[in-house]
Amino acid sequence: MEESEIIEKAKQGDQQAMSILVNRYSKRVYNLALRILRNREEAEDILQETFLTVVAKLHMFDGRSSFFTWVYRIATNSALMLLRKKKIRRANFKSNDFDPEQVELNNLVDWSQDPTIDVSNKETRDKINEAIETLKDKYKAVFILRDIEGLSTREASEVLNITEENVKIRLLRARQFLRKELSDYFEERLVGTNG
Numbered sequence: 001m002e003e004s005e006i007i008e009k010a011k012q013g014d015q016q017a018m019s020i021l022v023n024r025y026s027k028r029v030y031n032l033a034l035r036i037l038r039n040r041e042e043a044e045d046i047l048q049e050t051f052l053t054v055v056a057k058l059h060m061f062d063g064r065s066s067f068f069t070w071v072y073r074i075a076t077n078s079a080l081m082l083l084r085k086k087k088i089r090r091a092n093f094k095s096n097d098f099d100p101e102q103v104e105l106n107n108l109v110d111w112s113q114d115p116t117i118d119v120s121n122k123e124t125r126d127k128i129n130e131a132i133e134t135l136k137d138k139y140k141a142v143f144i145l146r147d148i149e150g151l152s153t154r155e156a157s158e159v160l161n162i163t164e165e166n167v168k169i170r171l172l173r174a175r176q177f178l179r180k181e182l183s184d185y186f187e188e189r190l191v192g193t194n195g
Contacts, residue, residue, distance in 0.1 A: 007067055011058050018058075022051050025068065028149075029075045035144045036079040038133060046082065050075040069158045076145070076159050080137050131181040139174040146171050 009017035026047060033046035053074050061070055135143060145156040146167070157164045 003067060004063070007058070007061065007063075011061075018055065021054070021067070025071050026051070029071060032072065032075055032144070032149060033079045035148055036076070036141065037082065038129070042082060043079075046075060046078050049078050053078070065158045066155075069155055072145075072151075072155075072159045073161065076141055080141060083137055127185050128178075128182065131178050134181060135174055135177060139170050139177065142167055142170040143174040143178070147175075 006017045006020050010021055029050050030043055030047045033043035033050075034040065037043055037046065050071065054071060057074075061067065065073075132140060132143065141160060142156060145151045145159060146153070151159065153164050153167050156167045160167065162170075
């Protein structure tokens with residue numbers, strides 16, 4: 001059965017059709033929420049909230065975007081709203097008024113080409129995740145959707161309800177900031193292995 005048929009049946013109150021939709025997207029919504037919130041219980045709450053919203057507002061889904069994009073938009077907005085409500089302040093945040101437009105790229109270590117850096121290493125993964133956590137929400141959301149979830153620029157634009165150009169700009173700034181944040185760490189590692 002085509003997804004459009006399943007959606008139409010779900011709109012008419014068919015519980016089995018709704019169950020198919022929930023099962024189809026639950027894992028991805030949970031993983032998205034977990035990446036944004038970094039907390040399993042909160043990700044579970046967002047998963048539940050997302051599908052409660054889907055059930056309540058399914059009649060409003062008009063098919064202008066894909067169903068996947070519509071669900072992801074609901075999940076992303078819910079997760080970002082929770083972050084705003086909690087006003088999470090990260091202890092390792094170096095500057096609350098960080099402006100990604102001001103990131104300078106001089107003197108950055110080109111760690112991406114170093115074969116000794118193992119991104120599967122727990123310490124390295126933890127450092128990367130720590131750096132991602134320091135991003136402002138609008139940059140973090142774009143980075144997660146594009147570089148971690150693998151959405152296209154167009155899909156991320158639809159999920160976040162911003163222009164494709166804005167997605168590209170935010171992604172560039174997020175990557176520049178992360179590169180700057182991680183540069184010091186990898187420089188220390190390179191000096192440590194070479195010294």
